[in-house]
Amino acid sequence: MKELGMALMGTFAIALFFGFKIYPDLEYTGGTSVSSCTGMCYAEYVETYGTPAEIERKKQELASADEFSSIRGLWAGCAACHGQNGEGMAVFPALKGQTKEYITDRLYAYKNRETIGAMSQTMWGQAAMLSDSDIETIGKFIQQELK
Ligand code: HEC
16 A cells, blocks of 8 residues: 555656646747746736747747858758868868858869869768859858858
8 A cells, every 4th residue: 555655646746747847848938938927927028028929020030130041050061071160170171261252163163073172072962962052152151250
């Protein structure tokens, strides 16, 4: 009987933990959790952060204000070899400080499977997955952001 009691208590504790700790966190509210916030509190929340719809709109505006948002994910792949800030690593050339023209020329050349250095083949596969507009955006990104 004692064991059954312990087991029940254990289950109860887990249920409490789930109900009060995990479940409220699962609910996506677009900001600080408002699940326990109604009436005056909600009015205050809206005053500070805006309505959930406004918060969504602001987030989208921020994303579209970042002209490099389309290639930031791609750049993470490039950064694995060329360094987070394009500083280069060992055999991988630095990209920072280059002009847009320099970068796009190289990328178009690799896309056409041209040989530039001894390791051009490594870049053929990389450039093959870039669209022309990706190449233009990456060129601009490197010129503007990686100095
Ligand atoms: C697996 C490692 C690797 C990855 C990932 C990689 N590169 Fe490279 N990159 C190289 C190597 C090696 C070279 C030198 C190639 C050669 O010898 O011609 C190079 C050369 C370049 C060059 C020419 C630099 C110069 O001064 O000649 C550019 C531009 C470039 N990479 C851009 C990128 C971009 C943009 C990405 C992401 C889409 C990327 N690379 C991903 C390894 C990599």
